[in-house]
Amino acid sequence: MVFVTCDLEGVFTPEIWIEVAERLGIEKLRITTREEKDYDKLMKMRIRTLKDNHVRFEDIGRIINSIDLLEGAGDFLNRLRKLCPVAVVSDTFSEFFNSGFAQKLNWPLIFCHDLVIRDGYIDDYRIRIQDSKKRTVQALHALSYEVFAFGDSYNDISMIKEADSGSLFRAPANIIAEYPEILATDEYDSLYSKIEDFVGKEKERNDGR
Amino acid sequence: MVFVTCDLEGVFTPEIWIEVAERLGIEKLRITTREEKDYDKLMKMRIRTLKDNHVRFEDIGRIINSIDLLEGAGDFLNRLRKLCPVAVVSDTFSEFFNSGFAQKLNWPLIFCHDLVIRDGYIDDYRIRIQDSKKRTVQALHALSYEVFAFGDSYNDISMIKEADSGSLFRAPANIIAEYPEILATDEYDSLYSKIEDFVGKEKERNDGR
The missing domain is CATH 3.40.50.1000 (HAD superfamily/HAD-like)
Structure with a gap:
């Protein structure tokens, strides 16, 4: 079978992080594994950038919810x-x-x-x-x-x-x-x-x- | 996770074979693994019984389609x-x-x-x-x-x-x-x-x- x-x-x-970067207008979030090969480094940068910009998980959730399927x-x-x-x-x-x-x-x-969400912010991730x-x-x-x-x-x-x-x-x-x-x-x-x-x-x- | x-x-x-047996009114199809421990023997008997009674796969499909979820x-x-x-x-x-x-x-x-269906009848099964x-x-x-x-x-x-x-x-x-x-x-x-x-x-x- x-x-x-x-x-x-x-x-x-569509590619989720690219869409999120565009909707938030945060250029740094456009970086993907094509530019940064170290995935852990990339994810830590993304999490830091979201926190620095006070973007909560629910904000990301709202953006993703508004993205259409192909x-x-x-x-x-x-x-x-x-x-x-x-x-x-x-x-x-x-x-x-x-x-x-x-x-x-x-x-x-x-x-x-999985993501680890603490106090409303993406705080870590679990592969x-x-x-x-x-x-x-x-x-x-x-x-x-x-x-x-x-x-x-x-x-x-x-x-x-x-x-x-x-x-x-x-x-x-x-x-x-x-x-x-x-x-x-x-x-x-x-x-x-x-x-x-x-x-x-x-x-x-x-x-x- | x-x-x-x-x-x-x-x-x-519900139990599918029991429902099929009842709808078709074929008592033999009520036999399950509780009565017949040899699964292959049981399935071969079911397939033979359906053919003997000229019950095609589409007839069974129609019966199953009419069974409600619990x-x-x-x-x-x-x-x-x-x-x-x-x-x-x-x-x-x-x-x-x-x-x-x-x-x-x-x-x-x-x-x-999977079932093997030939000429409209259940002919065999694949575990x-x-x-x-x-x-x-x-x-x-x-x-x-x-x-x-x-x-x-x-x-x-x-x-x-x-x-x-x-x-x-x-x-x-x-x-x-x-x-x-x-x-x-x-x-x-x-x-x-x-x-x-x-x-x-x-x-x-x-x-x-």
């Missing part, structure tokens, strides 16, 4: 969930996800991380597990699933490679060029077709006498 | 999904689940088995993995989750025991008596409170400096 794992930001929603994302995910089990695997935080996207995407399962994307695929393999994975970014590559099949979705040209062996598409419909095809082949192979 | 795993039949929905089940599951990730782990088949319960429960994640309930908890442990599990029956015990905490829910008196060390409740509200309490304690312990 087939299980789908997929990324969140850039695939179903066009067609909700319909695509609902359709996909009727085809096979789906888990969103993201490096975002459950508190961000629950601030609006969860409801807009109709409460899909998400594997992600549940390192290399969560790849390890989620391994856990599903241990449960006898064949996995199809998709995402848009460098941090999705190990998940896609660990999976039995997968695709890049709206990935930047440099990533597509760097991984020519991975399928790439920019449209929900063609991504759905690829997954439907994979599900059909698995079923044919395993239902055969 | 906390993940909840739970049973389906007897917890959110009272309060949908609200409880929606509420629980806002608290933490939830996976239904069931020995039912995805084709049965998708025939109505999936929609009524708002498409929760389900780990289950995805043996001891799926316990192994799902192990897979979630490998992803660094603390797991709370609940169910109503003998086949839920290994899942509940493997989990970090758990509860029997509307279990028969003999099971409750046999496992006095496991919490037992008959009400969604008190079950929710137990899970909320477990989530709160995990958060307190792990967010603490």
